[in-house]
Ligand SMILES: Nc1ncnc2c1ncn2[C@@H]1O[C@H](COP(=O)(O)OP(=O)(O)O)[C@@H](O)[C@H]1O
């Protein structure tokens with residue numbers, strides 16, 4: 001080993017620390033500006049677009065005293081920039097105002113409904129990844145074969161189908177005709193009153209408490225919406241997996257692995273996929289974020305009491321605080337996942353570790 | 356036309372040494388077309404889109420019934436039959452006729468979103484790429500911020516504030532879909548900014564405004580078209596989603612998403628009310644996706660397998 | 662040839678069907694090899710790599726390989742099953758690729774990659790495999806094997822990466838080694854080091870070596886015999902020591918293009934190419 005190499009090795013420790021600090025700094029700048037951007041947009045939607053924001057928040061039947069108080073609370077007589085400052089401060093405290101529809105603080109409502117959405121999106125992503133990754137790998141390995149064609153068609157339809165329509169057709173087939181699944185809701189009415197959730201994820205809660213009848217019931221309610229979201233995520237994940245795998249399989253280290261006498265199985269799953277796994281993490285995270293968003297339509301179809309249904313119900317009742325609070329909630333999680341997946345990518349790839 | 360003249364025309368198009376700019380351009384277009392037309396699925400996509408345009412244009416001829424007025428007394432919720440191919444809805448309207456007229460609204464949304472969002476993205480991207488420095492940093496930060504937003508939810512919030520309606524839905528979708536175009540335009544600008552060609556134009560004293568408008572923007576068009584085509588399906592699905600939630604087109608407009616929403620109430624017994632418009636959305640989105648994939652592979656061979 | 666023949670190649674052909682027609686990358690190459698060092702030279706695109714890969718059985722699936730004879734130690738390589746072929750690869754026939762930057766798996770440590778070759782072909786315990794990998798790293802003159810064992814490929818220099826590659830391919834003790842431009846991607850200063858290591862190991866272990874290069878001088882100083890390829894064909898086979906007396910105008914051209922210290926030449930010689938040589 002040359003002297004220069006030894007020096008590089010010695011200097012690597014501090015260089016690495018600097019690299020980590022600087023990427024952490026960049027990460028913070030990006031996170032803060034993106035979140036401020038989100039708040040700026042919701043501020044614009046809530047305060048600038050409506051002719052009278054108070055009316056938009058309270059509806060037109062509120063008593064004048066309340067209207068006046070709200071006007072003062074929202075700081076509508078202040079300049080825009082100060083209003084925005086107050087708005088950001090309130091949002092950071094988790095104060096999105098009160099919902100006209102439920103009369104609760106919007107934040108309390110969001111806390112209540114979010115677990116349902118997370119449960120649905122998580123299950124959907126698991127389904128999408130468990131099927132999508134192997135499908136994409138096979139499509140890449142057997143390029144041009146029947147399985148590649150099938151993966152392609154499955155993916156294209158997933159990109160093209162209106163999810164709410166597929167959900168409705170699914171209900172007709174699996175609920176009305178075949179009776180394999182339960183009606184649109186989260187639990188049967190019987191259990192709604194006897195079951196006490198702990199985490200808010202019903203499948204998990206039922207399993208923890210050993211209430212397998214509840215688990216089974218919860219499963220019968222979640223399986224179709226989760227499968228639909230899983231399909232969307234599968235379409236995306238399998239397509240990206242295929243493309244990453246084709247890229248990896250064309251690399252020289254694959255030739256070297258063959259020259260070593262490794263089996264194709266080992267080359268594909270042990271080398272190519274391991275390399276593709278680094279960008280795949282980002283893809284799966286993005287797909288998860290997309291499912292959170294896609295929950296708006298799916299939850300409406302399946303009367304799934306999550307944040308999506310909360311937003312659409314509020315929309316129908318012109319409950320602007322709730323709509324914007326829900327938007328910020330989904331937006332924040334969406335942004336966080338986006339940023340974290342980027343960070344995770346850096347952590348997973350040994351090439352970026354040393355900066 | 357004899358086989359010989361066809362042959363010589365092909366040679367003219369494929370010449371290594373085009374004599375004029377027109378010949379070079381036509382030659383490139385011909386090569387791209389050959390690659391595109393070798394892709395059967397892309398041709399299917401193109402046929403679907405042509406069919407959509409034709410149906411929209413000839414709706415008055417193709418639709419046997421009115422799209423908005425139905426026969427409430429005799430024709431409510433009829434199953435598909437020879438008289439009503441896709442059945443009738445709860446107001447006794449012929450679903451087939453409504454779908455035919457709905458093609459117009461689909462095209463309306465797609466085209467409007469494209470002609471609002473693409474120029475915004477083009478402007479932001481070329482200016483950022485050409486100006487560089489702080490302008491670039493700030494514009495791209497804004498672009499990235501918008502890229503990090505959940506599009507559908509944001510569009511929902513916009514429509515909630517603007518009020519429901521198809522124009523507002525178009526606006527909301529356009530506002531959330533320009534960022535990718537800005538990124539593409541910027542990337543293309545960066546590749547040509549320091550070329551000898553642009554240097555020469557600068558030396559001739561052209562203003563930055565003129566350079567961006569006349570010399571850089573045209574170079575971004577082809578990659579932008581591919582991306583817009585690929586996005587069309589997403590736009591259609593978002594618009595249909597807004598329609599389904601009651602935020603897009605309002606009754607009695609025969610918009611496909613709204614038609615699914617109105618069929619939802621009868622879905623378990625009269626499934627056809629919602630089935631046909633959804634199938635129409637699926638086919639048209641599929642068409643755009645196939646066409647977009649084909650265009651990308653034909654015009655941008657680098658990304659052949661992506 | 663005597664009983665010591667390691668590899669016999671007779672009329673080897675490799676063809677690629679492409680959109681624009683059939684590409685004949687290798688067009689009837691014949692040579693045989695004992696426990697010696699054979700150089701294959703030729704300009705870029707002359708079919709050297711495809712020849713090496715055909716012997717390894719690493720030709721891309723769409724291509725077609727044919728030969729009157731392609732035998733390793735008497736084993737007919739073209740008639741054995743893919744599984745048997747694989748058990749030869751990395752075990753009895755090994756190959757070193759050009760650029761360690763691309764030919765080592767970027768997300769696997771160097772040590773694991775070496776151990777992987779060994780454990781694919783021999784039933785050895787984890788601990789023993791590690792011991793042997795460390796010894797092999799020592800043998801390619803890496804001073805701190807235990808540290809390098811746990812490094813990722815991007816953390817080492819090109820010279821070190823190529824040594825790791827050699828270690829990875831030699832750990833099973835192959836009888837035949839194909840080195841495809843093993844030093845072309847390296848800095849000039851480390852090229853010689855790597856070559857010396859390769860030379861020493863080949864000599865010590867009594868392996869046969871096929872050394873592929875576009876650099877005739879390197880080949881002539883390093884090998885016993887030289888095969889000169891042009892457009893997929895062998896145009897001349899010659900002992901390295903007799904290279905000065907080469908007959909074929911293409912070989913002479915390659916020789917003339919080698920710069921020599923002390924001679925200033927104007928204009929720089931241009932390599933002559935005649936279609937009839939490829940015929
Ligand atoms: N996958 C392939 N498809 C078509 N032609 C190929 C392919 N790989 C190699 N070739 C052709 O084979 C010929 C020989 O290539 P190669 O053996 O790599 O040359 P060398 O190693 O001597 O530079 C080249 O002309 C190249 O164009």
Ligand SMILES: [Mg+2]
Pocket residue numbers: 706709710711
């Ligand atoms: Mg080569």
